Amino acid sequence: MRVTEKGQVTIPKPIRDKLGIGPGSEVAFVERNGGIEIVKTQPPEDRERFKKQFEAEIERMRGTLDTRGMGGKAYVDWMRGPREDLDDA
Numbered sequence: 001m002r003v004t005e006k007g008q009v010t011i012p013k014p015i016r017d018k019l020g021i022g023p024g025s026e027v028a029f030v031e032r033n034g035g036i037e038i039v040k041t042q043p044p045e046d047r048e049r050f051k052k053q054f055e056a057e058i059e060r061m062r063g064t065l066d067t068r069g070m071g072g073k074a075y076v077d078w079m080r081g082p083r084e085d086l087d088d089a
Helices: 013-019 044-061 072-080
Strands: 026-032 035-041
Touching: 013 035
Parallel strands: none
Antiparallel strands: 026 035
């Protein structure tokens, strides 16, 4: 695939079809395993809707976890249990 003087490339149609990429779609280039992957991203309005749904779900669950009075780190350490590789130090 050749890069134009403006740094543009054409995404082959089979890949566009597989990812559901059409005019106006947003993509990102992600560095992974020594290469670059192209991924379809959500438009800003989808990201905002997802963020609001996620925040509403977190709010719905607020106060439902009994941490036995422990702070976050202490609770996670308690859940994990003793770590012999760290506790002997």
